[in-house]
Amino acid sequence: MNARAREKPRADPRWTLAACVLASSLSFVEGSVLNVALPALRASYGAGAAEVQWVVNAYLLPLSALLLLGGALGDHFGRRRLLLFGTSLFTVASVLCALAPSLGLLFAARAAQGIGAALLLPNSLALLNAAYEGEKRGQAVGIWAAAGAAAAAVAPLIGGWLVDNVGWPAIFYINIPLGLGAILLAFIFVSESSDASAGRTDYKGAFLATAGLGGTTYGLTRWSSSGEVDLVVGATVIAGFAMLALFLWVERARRDRAMMPLGMFGDRCFIGLNLLTFLLYGAFGAAMLLVPYVLIEAGGYSPVQAGLALLPLPILISIGSPIMGQLAMRIGPRTPLAIGPLVVGAGMLLGLRIVDDSPYWTVVMPAIAVMALGMAIAVAPLTASVLGSVDPKHTGMASGFNSAVARIGGLIATALLGVVLSRQGDQLIDGFHSALVASAIVGGAASLTAITLLGSVKMRES
Structure with a gap:
């Protein structure tokens, strides 16, 4: 069953564009606002260099590893459904980031943000592809990209003001109105779209990619912050590379059903x-x-x-x-x-x-x-x-x-x-x-x- 067969006409596609812009802006804002808050965040927790790195990478790791799987899950289970779930997860995780009493909980909440972004980003674009055709599709994608750039431009200014006047936790509250607006518009106006034949639900590949990148990143972070190559650094980097090699082996065996078809x-x-x-x-x-x-x-x-x-x-x-x-x-x-x-x-x-x-x-x-x-x-x-x-x-x-x-x-x-x-x-x-x-x-x-x-x-x- 193709994507068009699973769609139900609902509202003007401009509502779909609005919902997708708000949802994807969460990721664009998160990618630019945190950098101006890192010194304040480090001072608040008394964190070292490695902890500061993991505030950033706890988000980037799941986003990098699961981005392809997020799109495949949307193809298989419904892009609107995954957009709603990913946006909801990101919004709730943002509140948890702001309220986190310890670095460990902040890392966990940042990882949840990364998972949410990996679900919402590819499905926001896929929904635009389903809602528009021809030249209007190109215009919609252009608006989507321009809005993301604008959000990335404004976010550090707002975030810097919040850090100065309210405190660094407030930068995560920026995401709440964006997330709630996207959820409301998508729930009311956006039509479901899916294509089960295209879905590459490669869970084994996703796990190996995440584990491989995680092990490699942990080892490099520990080495760069301490300047020493100890047993933990060596073991985690070697294990990470081994997982990534196993990931490539699995992807080769799955051929066109792989999360990352090696034929490309x-x-x-x-x-x-x-x-x-x-x-x-x-x-x-x-x-x-x-x-x-x-x-x-x-x-x-x-x-x-x-x-x-x-x-x-x-x-x-x-x-x-x-x-x-x-x-x-x-x-x-x-x-x-x-x-x-x-x-x-x-x-x-x-x-x-x-x-x-x-x-x-x-x-x-x-x-x-x-x-x-x-x-x-x-x-x-x-x-x-x-x-x-x-x-x-x-x-x-x-x-x-x-x-x-x-x-x-x-x-x-x-x-x-x-x-x-x-x-x-x-x-x-x-x-x-x-x-x-x-x-x-x-x-x-x-x-x-x-x-x-x-x-x-x-x-x-x-």
Whole structure:
């Protein structure tokens, strides 16, 4: 039974768009608001570097590992149902984050947020695909993406004000009106949609992916925060890699029924695009975690000022991405995908001028603006190229996998930043500079990947 056969006409599809925008905004807000609150959160709990890393990664880990399964569950059991469940879980978990009396409970609530996001994100897009057709579908997805960028832009400012005036737990209360609005609209107006034949309910693969990423992340986090390779570090990293190897074996055995069909990797361009995504988003994610943290801890910025400092990012990316998408359709994506990461790396090297008393307009802002320009050059061509590198019937799976790879890049980068987060004063600045140099090198590797592996990459229009 196909998706159309399971749908019931209900309301204007614009209500579906509104519900999906509100639901997905939960994830976009969560991805940007926490960074300005990390110093206050660390001080509140008396947390060490490893605990700060896990505040971030407890959310990223389940989101990265379960994103593909979340879409498959929606195909199988109903996308509206999974959107409602994921949004409800995220909203309740946000309240628990705000009320958590200990770090352990905060980690658990953050993990629940990640699971909720893994369910709501792919199903919000799938519901839009079912509600719209043709050119209107492309417009709806564009509105969905633009709204997410706007939410990511506003969230650090609101979050910074809340941290300054109410306290860091209040940043999680931002999610409550978004979540309740999405639940109400989806429950009343959104039609159910599913396609049981497309559902890849690969529970074994999901478990192995989560365990493998979890073990690897735990070992890297422990190593980066302590600087020592002890028995626990070695054992967890080896176990993590073993689980990931077993995951690949299971996916190969399941063939087209796998959560991640390995047949997609028969194309050199698809491999190159996802390697580029991992490198670029890993480097960029590291910089975006460290910049506001260093501005607050070493530069004397308030959380609001740190949020304002990052404002060029969403503005330039939102303005530049559509322009670069159109240009890449004419000249091909290989050139912007080679140039974009280099520009991001140049912005990171400009960040080496940031010290504890650096003026914003002449030192901090140029570095952030150049990084934003590089991402604006690369984001739209990268997304479209991923869709163009696979058979049309696999575009949903390819897009979901690429999104998961981007988050895994951030996950691994965060796991490696303990050596910086554990420092203070001049040592924090020195560690920050070293991390920026390493991230710039990774950006260069992403550019080299585009040059060497993307010879015949194509683009697909919405």
